[in-house]
Each structure stands twice: as structure tokens, then as C-alpha cells.
Amino acid sequence: MTETHPAATNERGFLAPTGNGLFGWIFSTDHKRIGLLYMYAILTFFLVGVVLGLLIRLELIAPGETIVSAQTYNALFTLHGVIMIFLFIIPGIPAIFGNIFLPIHIGANDVAFPRLNLLSWWLYISGALLALASLFGGAGFPDTGWTFYVPFSIQTHTNVTLAAFAVFILGFSSILTGINFVTTVHRLRATGVTWGRLPLFVWTLYSTAWVQVLATPILGITLALVLLERVLGAGLFDPAKGGDPILYQHLFWIYSHPAVYIMILPGMGIISEVIPVFARKHIFGYWAMALSGIAIAFAGSLVWAHHMFVSGLSDTAIFVFSLLTFVVAIPSAIKVFNWTATLYKGSIALDPPMLHALTFILLFSVGGLTGLVLGSAATNVPVHDTHFVVGHFHYTMFGGTGFAFFAGLHFWLPKIYGRMYNRKVATAAWAAMLVGFNTLYFSMMVVGLRGMPRRYYDYLPQFTSLNVTATVGSWVLGAGLFVMFANLFWGSLRGAPAGNNPWGGRTLEWTLSSPPPAENFPSPPVVVHGPYIYPEEPTP
Amino acid sequence: MSAPEHRDYTGAKLGMWLFLFTELILFGGLFILYAVYLHRYPGEFAAAAQELNLGLGAANTVILLTGSLLVALSVSAVRRGGRRATQLLLWGGVVTGLLFLLNKYIEWSAEIGHGIYPDSPILNQKPPGEIIFFGLYYVTLGLHGLHVLIGTVLLAVMALYTATGVVHRDDFVKLENSGLYWHLVDLVWIFIFPLYYLLL
Numbered sequence: 001m002t003e004t005h006p007a008a009t010n011e012r013g014f015l016a017p018t019g020n021g022l023f024g025w026i027f028s029t030d031h032k033r034i035g036l037l038y039m040y041a042i043l044t045f046f047l048v049g050v051v052l053g054l055l056i057r058l059e060l061i062a063p064g065e066t067i068v069s070a071q072t073y074n075a076l077f078t079l080h081g082v083i084m085i086f087l088f089i090i091p092g093i094p095a096i097f098g099n100i101f102l103p104i105h106i107g108a109n110d111v112a113f114p115r116l117n118l119l120s121w122w123l124y125i126s127g128a129l130l131a132l133a134s135l136f137g138g139a140g141f142p143d144t145g146w147t148f149y150v151p152f153s154i155q156t157h158t159n160v161t162l163a164a165f166a167v168f169i170l171g172f173s174s175i176l177t178g179i180n181f182v183t184t185v186h187r188l189r190a191t192g193v194t195w196g197r198l199p200l201f202v203w204t205l206y207s208t209a210w211v212q213v214l215a216t217p218i219l220g221i222t223l224a225l226v227l228l229e230r231v232l233g234a235g236l237f238d239p240a241k242g243g244d245p246i247l248y249q250h251l252f253w254i255y256s257h258p259a260v261y262i263m264i265l266p267g268m269g270i271i272s273e274v275i276p277v278f279a280r281k282h283i284f285g286y287w288a289m290a291l292s293g294i295a296i297a298f299a300g301s302l303v304w305a306h307h308m309f310v311s312g313l314s315d316t317a318i319f320v321f322s323l324l325t326f327v328v329a330i331p332s333a334i335k336v337f338n339w340t341a342t343l344y345k346g347s348i349a350l351d352p353p354m355l356h357a358l359t360f361i362l363l364f365s366v367g368g369l370t371g372l373v374l375g376s377a378a379t380n381v382p383v384h385d386t387h388f389v390v391g392h393f394h395y396t397m398f399g400g401t402g403f404a405f406f407a408g409l410h411f412w413l414p415k416i417y418g419r420m421y422n423r424k425v426a427t428a429a430w431a432a433m434l435v436g437f438n439t440l441y442f443s444m445m446v447v448g449l450r451g452m453p454r455r456y457y458d459y460l461p462q463f464t465s466l467n468v469t470a471t472v473g474s475w476v477l478g479a480g481l482f483v484m485f486a487n488l489f490w491g492s493l494r495g496a497p498a499g500n501n502p503w504g505g506r507t508l509e510w511t512l513s514s515p516p517p518a519e520n521f522p523s524p525p526v527v528v529h530g531p532y533i534y535p536e537e538p539t540p
Numbered sequence: 541m542s543a544p545e546h547r548d549y550t551g552a553k554l555g556m557w558l559f560l561f562t563e564l565i566l567f568g569g570l571f572i573l574y575a576v577y578l579h580r581y582p583g584e585f586a587a588a589a590q591e592l593n594l595g596l597g598a599a600n601t602v603i604l605l606t607g608s609l610l611v612a613l614s615v616s617a618v619r620r621g622g623r624r625a626t627q628l629l630l631w632g633g634v635v636t637g638l639l640f641l642l643n644k645y646i647e648w649s650a651e652i653g654h655g656i657y658p659d660s661p662i663l664n665q666k667p668p669g670e671i672i673f674f675g676l677y678y679v680t681l682g683l684h685g686l687h688v689l690i691g692t693v694l695l696a697v698m699a700l701y702t703a704t705g706v707v708h709r710d711d712f713v714k715l716e717n718s719g720l721y722w723h724l725v726d727l728v729w730i731f732i733f734p735l736y737y738l739l740l
Contacts, residue, residue, distance in 0.1 A: 112551045179558045187551040217562040221569035225679065233659030234675030236573060241675070242668020247576060251569055 012418070013515035029114035032516060034121050035099035036416070041125060042096060043485075045087040050481060052080040057440070057474040060467050063459050073457035074143035075158070079135075081146030082163065086170050087128055089401055090259060093266035094177060094212075095124070097408050098205045100416065102181060104509045104516065105199045107190025107525040112183040120176040127169035134162035145455060147256070150237040150248040154229045161230050164223045171216045171223075174262075178212030181205055192527035199507045199531045200283060203290040204269030207297040211258045211265075215301065219255035222248065246311055253304035261300040263397060264364075265293055267404030268335055271357045274407050275339050277505045278354035279346025282532040285338045292331035299328045309380045318377045325375030332368055336361060351503065352426035356407035359434055363399025367392055370445065385455075388448025391441045399437060406430075409488055414498035418514035421491025429487060432480030439473025507531045549713050556717040560724050563687075567728050570680045574735060577672045584669020589740035591656070592677075596647045597737035600640050601729065604688075607636030608726045611695065611719045621709040623702060630699035630715075633722065637692030644685055677736055684728055691725045694718040 014032045018024035025033055056076050059066050068076065099117065103110055111117050135141045138159035144152055148167075153160050185198075185206045198206075225248075228234055235241025237248045276283045283289060305313060305321040313321075339361055348354070370392040373379045383389065414420045447466040452459050459467065501510040508525060509516065578585050614629035655662035658678055663671055698715045701707040707715045 112548065113555060116555075175559075175562050179555050179562075182558055183551050183555045186554060187548055213558050213562055214565060217565040218569050221566050224683075225569075228658075228679055232678070234679055235658070235671050236675050236679070241664065241671045242577075242581065243672060243675075244576070244580075247573060251572070 013513055014518040015417070015515045016518070027118065029110070029118050030518060031103050031110050031114065031117060032100050032416075034117050035096050037121055038091065038095040038099060038124070041121075041128065042088055042092055045083050045128060046092075047485075049080055049083040049088055050478060052076055052083065054474055054478050056080060057471040059457055060459070061471040062467075063461055063464060065457065068457070070457050071140075071143060074145075074455075075141040077455060078142050078145050082131060082142075082167070084397075085146050085259075085263075086167050087124075087131070089263040089397055090174060091124060091170075091177070092263075092405055093270065093401070093408065094181070094205055094208055094262075095121075097201075097270065097412060098177075098181060098266060101412065101509055102184060102202060102205055103188065104512065104520050105202050105507055105531075106185065106188060106193050107508055107521060107527060108184065108188035109520050111180050112187055113180050116176050117180055120173045120180070123169055123173035123176070127166045127173060130166035130169060131163055134159040134166065137162055147252060148223065148226055149252075150226065150229070150245045151239070153226055154237065161227055164226050168220055168223045168227075171220050174212050175216045175220075178209040178216070181209035182213065185209075190521075190525050190527060196286070197527055197530045198290070200272035200286070200289050200293075201266070201269035201507075204265045204272070204293045207293040208262050208265045211262050211297050211301065215255045215258040215262075218251060219259075222251040222255065225251075246308070249308050249311055250305065253307045257304040257307065258297070258301045260396070261296055263401050265296060267360070267401040268293065270404045270408040270411070271339060271360050272335075273505075273507065274353045274357040274411055275342050276532045276534070277411075277503050278349045278351060278357070279343050280349075280504070280534050281342055281346040282530075282534060283338070284341035284344075285334075286530065286532070288334055289338055292334040295331035296328060299324065299331065303328060303375075306375050306380075309377055310384050322375055322377045322380075326372065329368065329372060336365060336368075351410075352421075352423055352430060353407045353411035353503070355427065355430045356403050356410060359430070360400060360403045360407060363395050363403060363437070367395030367397075367399055370395060383448060385453055386448035387444045387452045387454050390454050391443075391445030391448055394441045394444070399441070406433075406484065411503065412509075413488055413492055414495075414502050415509055415514050415516070417492040417495075418498055419491055419493070419495035420498040420502060421487050421495050425483065425487040429480045429484035432476055433484065434480075436473050436476030436478070436480055440470050440477055441473075443467070443470035443473060506533060547711065552713045552717065553720075556720055560720060563724055564728075567680070567683070570676065570683070571731070571735075574676055574680070577669070577676065581667075581669025581672065584667050585673050586740040588666075588670040588673035588677075589736060591651075592737050593647055593650070594737050596643055597733055600643050601733050603636050603640050603643070604726045604729050607633045607640075608723055610636065611722045614698075615712070615716050615719050618702065618707065618709060618712045618715055623708070626702045626707075626715075627699050630695050630702065633695045634692055634699065637688055637695065640688055641685065641692070644681070644688075680732060681736070684725070684732060687725045687728070691718075691722045694721060 014030060018028075020027075025037060028034065028037075055067070056073070059068050059073055059076070099111070138161075139157040140159065142148070142153070142158045142160045142163045143156060144158075144160060148160065148164055153164075185202060189198075225236055229237060235243050237243045237245050239245065272283060272289055303321055303324045305317060306325045309318055309322075370388070374383065374389065374392060410421070410426060443466045447463050447470070448454070450463065450466075452463045452467075498514055500512065500514050503510075508527070508531075511525075512520065610629045610632040614626045614633065617625040617629055651657070656674055657663065658675055663674055695718060698707060698718045701714065
């Protein structure tokens with residue numbers, strides 16, 4: 001179905017030049033322009049992270065020193081982690097698609113604090129540049145891993161000070177986005193957009209924003225303490241002065257475990273938008289979906305110590321945190337079951353966004369279930385700090401959030417740029433990524449179960465065949481990614497006009513022209529029903 | 541390209557309260573460390589706390605509470621349209637902030653003069669609990685002092701805004717939010733003062 005908006009006659013909408021050139025972008029307070037600024041920056045860092053990941057895999061293709069020294073390898077996986085976590089996954093979906101579509105989804109013309117929004121982008125860029133600057137000072141980039149664990153992060157001569165400060169700034173950027181989104185959802189919903197009519201993407205962004213507001217300050221103070229330890233030596237985490245390094249781990253994970261839900265929840269929101277559109281059905285269990293996001297955010301904030309089962313916790317603490325970890329599986333499973341129930345008897349169209357969304361469900365289920373292997377105290381101990389953890393983590397974060405992000409790109413880029421990519425190429429790239437992904441990360445989990453520890457540049461000869469398989473998988477995955485981005489890039493620049501509603505979506509963004517006009521809604525919209533109303537007959 | 545000016549008083553207050561939550565949690569991390577280490581080293585914490593200057597701490601409490609009163613009065617003054625009164629009250633708040641920092645300077649100078657500062661040779665020879673106490677003391681009060689400094693600057697900016705008419709009786713949410721920030725600084729101190737100076 002196609003709807004045309006009265007004001008659909010704009011020439012390239014918000015993308016039209018404002019006459020200020022670059023300044024019209026980097027000082028724009030338009031949420032859509034800020035979203036695209038984030039997209040260009042975040043995708044750049046994502047590609048850097050991918051290259052680093054491929055280098056790590058190349059080093060592991062054979063035992064012993066292959067292409068880099070041990071010290072360089074340590075810096076490689078730290079840089080890969082810091083870039084992928086703090087510069088790609090955490091800001092990724094909220095800062096790009098949240099910024100562009102949250103206001104449109106609720107019928108608003110912008111976020112609540114447009115200038116604060118611009119400031120958070122500038123903070124993101126500053127933090128990112130500081131992180132890159134830390135490559136060149138001191139003894140080079142940190143070799144601590146992205147977790148900055150004490151006491152090593154206080155003793156190492158590498159440039160932890162600058163890198164931790166960079167992450168502190170990035171955290172501040174994240175907090176400002178969270179404050180902005182919570183306020184926007186509360187204050188700027190258009191007439192008729194009740195809580196029960198919010199698109200589920202908005203619900204997940206709302207839950208995420210609360211986690212950002214409530215958890216990120218803990219990361220801020222924790223990293224500030226690492227900085228102070230390095231500069232002043234107050235001894236708060238130094239056993240020689242009476243401090244306790246385990247407390248650092250608690251404080252770090254009080255933020256960083258909820259942070260994985262900052263990463264995954266918006267991805268789940270995209271899946272909840274994509275599946276009804278391509279199944280031509282109302283989402284199954286709207287309120288269960290909306291509230292399970294809140295439940296994940298809440299329960300996910302209480303499970304941090306399951307990262308520390310071998311750090312010397314009491315048996316009682318391990319039991320409690322293990323139990324709570326299993327509790328998180330319940331709302332996650334509610335989401336997976338509701339997506340599959342939405343598909344049941346739907347009129348399914350396997351367009352590229354849907355392929356990525358279905359892949360999300362598969363890979364996230366694998367990632368979630370292997371998470372229970374890790375969350376269970378007995379099985380955690382033998383697989384702790386092995387490649388099994390790395391495989392599990394990438395199934396949830398890359399197979400989950402990553403593929404949700406790709407689903408979002410294929411779903412919304414035609415709306416943002418008004419042009420369609422080549423769908424056959426997109427499908428081929430998806431197939432390569434699916435094969436490459438599983439070859440890479442499934443081999444990792446198996447080699448981890450057989451005992452290969454993570455974060456070593458060397459390994460025993462019996463692990464060679466699985467590592468070679470994984471590395472070959474990384475090439476297939478990398479090739480798929482390259483084709484996907486090239487296709488999307490080409491499509492955004494030169495693709496055929498996509499029309500206002502290429503997929504038959506029912507949320508508000510599809511009622512606007514493509515690209516959306518600079519002022520989203522010429523007159524305030526009035527919404528009279530929920531977002532997923534489809535007629536009985538499948539639409540063409 | 542500028543967004544249309546829309547004024548949302550409730551939205552601005554909501555955003556500020558969310559920000560204050562994040563500040564509370566930032567300090568919360570330090571209070572958690574305090575709780576854990578107090579549990580581990582109760583005796584040594586008590587011994588170390590004896591060395592703090594209770595008089596200066598109490599004076600700073602009075603100063604901050606007075607400042608909070610002045611700022612609260614400035615908000616009601618701006619609501620009534622008393623432009624001059626608002627400015628005077630805000631500058632009064634600025635003076636309390638500066639007095640607090642001056643006091644802190646005197647206090648810390650004396651302690652540093654006695655060789656008690658993080659990683660100092662004298663401090664490092666003391667028992668672990670005392671090292672941790674003073675480590676936490678300098679970090680927590682330093683972070684709080686930084687907030688006092690930011691708050692003082694905010695109050696000065698608001699006084700200037702009132703003078704230039706940016707803040708007036710129909711649009712005073714900037715002033716009110718700055719006031720909220722100042723009360724947060726006050727509130728955190730209300731917990732710091734007993735925990736470090738009074739109880740042990």
C-alpha cells in the first residue's frame with residue numbers, strides 16, 4: 001500500500017543543501033541530520049573494527065607468531081574491543097535510527113533537547129578522536145582488553161590514561177542521549193499517540209535510555225578512579241595499600257552488564273518493527289513485547305557478578321547471580337516466541353530486511369542459550385576465559401545486534417535517502433555473511449570448549465584446524481560485509497527512487513515523503529490506532 | 541539550520557532531574573566503596589577520621605546550607621519579577637560557593653602540609669585502612685569540590701542572565717535548573733559531612 005503525504009513534493013527533503021555547506025551538517029540541530037552524522041562516524045569506526053578483527057583472526061591462523069608480536073596482538077584485541085563496544089554497538093542503533101525515527105514514530109518534529117543532541121554527537125567525536133590519539137602516546141595503545149581490569153590497567157605503561165578518559169567522554173555522550181530520549185517520549189508524543197500505540201522500537205529505546213541514564217555514571221566514576229589511581233596513586237584498588245581489585249570488577253560490571261542490554265534492546269526493537277511489516281500481521285502480544293523490554297532492562301541490571309564467578313565470590317553470591325541470570329532468559333524468550341508467533345500464518349515476504357531479521361532470531365537464540373551455559377555456575381568454571389565466551393559474545397552482539405543493525409539499514413535507508421539498493425546483491429551478501437558468521441564463531445565456541453583460552457596470540461597445535469576454519473569464515477564474513485556496504489552505499493547514491501513506502505510499513509515514518517521533509521510534520525499528526533494494523537487480505 | 545524554539549517547562553525540568561539522578565549515581569559509586577571499606581576497616585577508619593578538622597567541615601556545612609537558602613529565595617524572587625533581588629541573592633550564592641572553596645583550600649593545605657595526601661611517604665606508612673580512608677576522602681571531596689566550582693559558575697552565569705533579561709519571570713527554567721544543581725551539591729555534602737567528619 002502506498003500513502004502520499006500532502007507535503008510530499010519536497011526536493012530531497014532534509015537532505016536538501018541549506019547553503020551552509022559542511023556547517024549545515026556539523027552544527028545542525030535537526031535530529032535526522034545528527035542521526036546521519038552519527039551514522040557516517042559509527043560506520044567508519046565499525047569498518048576499522050572489522051579490519052582489526054580480521055587481523056586478529058589472521059594472527060590466529062597458525063600457532064606461534066604469525067603476523068604480529070604478542071604485545072601488538074594485545075593492543076589489537078583491546079582496540080578491537082574498545083572500538084566495537086564503545087564506538088559501534090553501544091551508540092549504534094539508538095544514536096542513528098533512534099535519532100532519526102524516534103521523533104517521527106511519536107509524531108514529533110524533533111527530540112526534546114535538540115542542542116543537547118548535537119552536543120552528544122560532538123562528545124562522541126571527541127571521545128573517538130581521543131581514543132585514536134591514545135594509539136600514539138606513551139607506550140602505545142592499551143593492552144588491557146576493553147575491560148581495563150586493575151591492577152594491570154594501573155601498572156601497564158601503555159596509554160590507559162588517555163583511552164579511559166576517552167571512554168569517560170563517550171559515556172557522557174551516551175548519558176545525554178538517554179536523558180534526551182526519556183524526556184522526548186514523555187513530553188513530545190503527538191495527539192493520540194498513547195503508550196499503547198507506541199511502535200515497539202520506541203519502547204525498546206525508552207527502556208534502553210533508562211539503562212543509559214542509570215548505569216553509565218557508574219562506568220564514569222569507575223574509569224575516573226582508574227585515572228586517579230594512575231595519576232595520584234590513592235590506592236583504592238591497590239592491595240598493597242589496603243584496596244581491593246575485586247571491587248573494581250564489581251563497579252565495572254554494574255555498568256557493563258546492563259550495557260549489553262543497551263546494545264541488544266534497540267536491536268530487538270528493530271526486529272519488532274521489521275517482522276510485522278514483512279509478515280503482514282499485527283505483532284503478536286504487543287504489551288508482552290513492550291513490557292518484556294522493561295523487564296530485560298530491570299533484570300539485566302541485577303546480574304553483573306556472573307562475569308566474576310571465578311573471582312572468588314561466595315557460593316551464596318554465585319547462586320543468587322546465577323539464578324538472576326536465568327531470570328533474564330524469560331523476557332528474552334518471550335520476545336523470541338512472540339516474533340515466531342507473529343510469523344505464524346503470516347504472508348511472509350523474504351526481502352533483505354526480513355532475511356536479516358530472521359537471521360537475528362536464529363543467531364540470537366544460539367547466543368542466548370550459550371549464555372545460559374556461562375550463567376550456570378558449574379559450567380561457567382571450565383569454559384571461563386576460553387574462546388567459548390568469545391563465540392557466545394559474538395553470537396549475541398554481532399549475530400544479534402549486528403544483524404538487527406543490518407536489518408535496520410536495509411529497512412530504513414530507502415526511507416532516509418529515497419533510493420533503493422539492489423535487492424539481489426543484498427540477498428547474496430546476506431547469504432555470504434550468514435555462512436561466514438557461523439563458520440567463524442561456531443568454530444570459536446568448539447575450540448573454546450576444547451580448552452583454548454582467549455586473549456593469547458599463540459595456541460597448542462591440536463587447535464590448528466578449528467582456528468583455520470574460523471579464519472576462513474572471517475574472510476567469507478568480511479567479503480559479505482564489504483559487498484553489503486558497497487551495495488547500500490551505491491543504492492543510497494544512485495539507486496532507483498524507492499517511493500514513500502516501499503515495504504508497506506504502518507508506522508508514521510512511511511506516511512512521510514522519502515527523504516523525510518526537514519520539518520517532519522507540516523501539521524501535527526493525529527493518530528487514531530496502533531502501529532501494526534494490517535487488513536485481512538495480504539497487501540501486494 | 542535552527543530548530544524551532546519550543547518551550548517546554550516540564551520537559552526541561554524532567555531532563556534536569558534525570559541528569560541529577562546520574563550525578564547521584566556517580567557519587568553513589570564512591571559511597572559504595574566507602575561502605576565496603578568501612579565494613580573492612582572500621583577501627584582504622586575511625587582513627588583516620590579523628591585527624592579531620594571538624595570545625596572547618598561544620599563551617600562548610602553552614603555555608604552550603606546558607607547558599608542553598610539564597611538560591612531557593614532567588615527562584616521565588618524571579619517568579620515575583622524581582623529582578624534586582626534575584627541578582628543579589630544569586631551573587632550571595634556565588635559568595636557562599638567561593639567561601640566553601642576557600643575553606644577547602646585552607647583545610648587541604650593544612651593536611652597536605654602534614655604530609656597527608658595520596659601516595660605520600662607519610663600516608664603510605666600508615667595502616668591500610670587509613671590509606672584507603674584518605675584516598676576516598678581526597679577523591680570524594682575533590683569530586684564534590686569540582687561540582688561546587690561548576691555550580692558557582694552556573695550561579696554567576698544565571699545572575700548575568702537575569703541582568704541581561706535572558707532569565708525573567710516568564711522564562712526562568714534555566715535559573716530553576718541551576719538551582720536544582722546547586723541543591724544537589726548541597727545534598728551530596730549532607731551525606732559527606734557526617735560520613736567523613738562526624739560519625740567516626
